[in-house]
Amino acid sequence: MSILKNIAELVRENVISQETADKIKNYYNTSEKQTTNKLFVVFGVLGATLVGLGLILIIAHNWDDLSRVTKTIFAFIPLLIGQIMSGYSLIKKPKSAAWIESSAAFLFFAIGLSIALVGQIYNIPGSFNTFMVAWMLLSIPLVYILKSQVVSVFYIVGITYYAVDLNYLTFSRFNKSNSIIYWLLLVLILPNYYLLYKNKPKSNFMVLHNWLLPISIIITLATLMKDHAILIFVAYFSLYGLFYLIGSSDFFKHQKLRNNSYKILGSLGTVILLIAFSFNGFWKELQKENLIFSEVLKSPEFLVTTLITLLGIVLLYFQVKNKSIKEIKPIAPTFLLFILIFIIGLKFAIAVILINILVFSVGLLTIKEGAKQNHLGILNYGLLIITAMIVSRFFDTKLSFVFRGILFILVGVGFFITNYWMLKKRKVNE
Amino acid sequence: MNKKKILLLLFILVALAQLFVPAKMILDREDVLATGKEYKFNVEPVDPSDPFRGKYITLRFKDTRFNNQTDQKWTRGETAFVFFKLDANGFAIIDSVSREKPLNTTDYLKTKIRYNNKVKFLFDRFYMEESKAYKAEMLYKESRRDTSKVTYALVNIKNGKAVLKNVLINGVSIKELVEKQQEIEFQK
Numbered sequence: 001m002s003i004l005k006n007i008a009e010l011v012r013e014n015v016i017s018q019e020t021a022d023k024i025k026n027y028y029n030t031s032e033k034q035t036t037n038k039l040f041v042v043f044g045v046l047g048a049t050l051v052g053l054g055l056i057l058i059i060a061h062n063w064d065d066l067s068r069v070t071k072t073i074f075a076f077i078p079l080l081i082g083q084i085m086s087g088y089s090l091i092k093k094p095k096s097a098a099w100i101e102s103s104a105a106f107l108f109f110a111i112g113l114s115i116a117l118v119g120q121i122y123n124i125p126g127s128f129n130t131f132m133v134a135w136m137l138l139s140i141p142l143v144y145i146l147k148s149q150v151v152s153v154f155y156i157v158g159i160t161y162y163a164v165d166l167n168y169l170t171f172s173r174f175n176k177s178n179s180i181i182y183w184l185l186l187v188l189i190l191p192n193y194y195l196l197y198k199n200k201p202k203s204n205f206m207v208l209h210n211w212l213l214p215i216s217i218i219i220t221l222a223t224l225m226k227d228h229a230i231l232i233f234v235a236y237f238s239l240y241g242l243f244y245l246i247g248s249s250d251f252f253k254h255q256k257l258r259n260n261s262y263k264i265l266g267s268l269g270t271v272i273l274l275i276a277f278s279f280n281g282f283w284k285e286l287q288k289e290n291l292i293f294s295e296v297l298k299s300p301e302f303l304v305t306t307l308i309t310l311l312g313i314v315l316l317y318f319q320v321k322n323k324s325i326k327e328i329k330p331i332a333p334t335f336l337l338f339i340l341i342f343i344i345g346l347k348f349a350i351a352v353i354l355i356n357i358l359v360f361s362v363g364l365l366t367i368k369e370g371a372k373q374n375h376l377g378i379l380n381y382g383l384l385i386i387t388a389m390i391v392s393r394f395f396d397t398k399l400s401f402v403f404r405g406i407l408f409i410l411v412g413v414g415f416f417i418t419n420y421w422m423l424k425k426r427k428v429n430e
Numbered sequence: 431m432n433k434k435k436i437l438l439l440l441f442i443l444v445a446l447a448q449l450f451v452p453a454k455m456i457l458d459r460e461d462v463l464a465t466g467k468e469y470k471f472n473v474e475p476v477d478p479s480d481p482f483r484g485k486y487i488t489l490r491f492k493d494t495r496f497n498n499q500t501d502q503k504w505t506r507g508e509t510a511f512v513f514f515k516l517d518a519n520g521f522a523i524i525d526s527v528s529r530e531k532p533l534n535t536t537d538y539l540k541t542k543i544r545y546n547n548k549v550k551f552l553f554d555r556f557y558m559e560e561s562k563a564y565k566a567e568m569l570y571k572e573s574r575r576d577t578s579k580v581t582y583a584l585v586n587i588k589n590g591k592a593v594l595k596n597v598l599i600n601g602v603s604i605k606e607l608v609e610k611q612q613e614i615e616f617q618k
Contacts, residue, residue: 111448
């Protein structure tokens with residue numbers, strides 16, 4: 001480290017005292033150790049994962065020439081090795097993340113491998129889905145006993161894959177989507193998420209969980225579609241609104257944007273849905289939809305939409321109660337406005353105009369927000385929203401080419417002027 | 431007990447559960463193999479694959495239809511207990527299907543109703559070495575041209591459970607047939 005070389009010189013020249021010099025040296029020594037520890041964890045886990053996946057691929061070859069007994073023994077060896085290593089880590093190295101995480105990662109794959117191999121030896125037909133559930137259920141205790149965050153990450157990926165395979169990849173016109181097991185499995189991992197938030201809010205694993213969990217929910221929310229599929233769009237709107245509000249909470253407010261998964265997902269999700277719904281097609285369909293109120297009330301889509309929306313409203317209330325209306329970010333209350341427009345849209349064609357006004361206002365307010373914060377990123381994000389909206393209208397309105405051309409030129413000029421104005425403002429401030 | 435001991439105890443319990451699940455799967459099947467009754471089922475194989483367990487051939491069973499002897503209609507997904515008899519050539523065909531679990535015999539299969547008086551046979555996967563599964567399907571297609579050849583699955587059944595042991599074409603294991611063909615190809 002270059003700073004260490006300079007310290008001696010700084011002491012010699014009486015810039016800093018010997019004591020300060022020692023402190024600085026100490027600081028860099030410990031932080032260097034932490035980085036090597038992190039490297040050990042990463043490589044340990046990577047190694048264990050690759051070996052585990054490699055073993056699974058090798059057994060998937062189905063060795064015909066081996067006897068049933070030999071194959072059965074092979075089913076148990078990796079499992080026992082994984083268990084002994086994890087047991088050893090738990091007793092002797094409970095503080096070493098490298099030991100715990102690598103042995104737990106290996107054990108995770110060994111569990112899947114042993115069930116898969118037994119299934120193969122005896123030609124057990126059990127569907128891929130039951131296999132995944134058994135595997136995940138046998139693995140999740142490792143998250144709580146060994147405190148392995150890697151297994152938690154694998155688990156989230158595993159249950160998401162399970163839900164995707166069951167609902168989107170396996171075509172079955174008989175049993176429509178069925179994800180109740182996924183939601184139960186998801187609940188099992190939440191206590192670990194909470195503990196992680198309490199104990200290691202700054203860790204990389206926390207960031208990883210912050211990304212994976214909302215993505216998993218976004219992917220699987222659509223599996224709740226039953227007979228009132230159209231309501232799921234409202235649920236998605238509320239979900240993105242909820243994510244955005246979580247992302248603006250005190251915990252996330254001061255984190256780097258790339259670590260603020262909730263804000264990014266919530267904001268992008270909301271904007272993409274807004275643009276998608278600014279087309280007339282959806283609203284035409286909605287008017288044709290013959291929703292019977294009493295049946296809607298009983299549908300799972302309605303329940304889940306209500307639940308997410310209520311959560312969103314509670315969060316919104318706590319975040320805005322001490323603020324003036326000007327401080328509210330434009331994306332935050334969008335999900336509520338959408339519900340309003342959705343209800344209007346059930347009967348009236350005006351909804352499509354309202355939603356376009358909504359997109360336009362969100363775009364404008366975002367530009368304003370960018371200007372206020374002196375933030376080029378936000379400013380251009382707002383401009384992009386408006387551009388996207390105008391490009392979309394390019395396809396479905398009957399406006400004349402000249403008019404559309406003028407619109408495009410105006411937006412383009414808008415980009416130049418706003419950015420130029422902002423940069424100039426910065427120079428003046430400097 | 432301190433916290434570490436409790437954790438260790440829990441870990442041992444979890445480890446036992448992790449060992450128990452595959453062990454139980456093995457013991458159940460071994461029992462059916464040792465004491466279950468053997469049946470031959472007429473089948474057609476096709477070849478797909480599973481990301482974790484590898485290549486297998488799926489068996490399509492020829493005789494899954496039964497005569498509904500009860501007054502009630504069967505609904506899809508309903509649990510059914512199936513009894514078999516042998517046809518003139520010694521292959522298993524469905525004798526009767528019942529809603530109640532039989533008490534006086536172990537010689538029945540527990541399964542689900544598919545639709546229209548048809549049952550599902552859940553033992554429809556036969557795992558093969560990755561190079562062999564596709565060839566096995568090809569061999570079957572060739573054998574189909576020769577009407578004297580029959581493809582059948584050898585299955586042991588006991589107490590509702592079934593274990594698929596082997597798939598044979600005219601009495602020769604499909605694995606052996608593929609191996610023989612591979613040898614011939616190798617000599618060429």
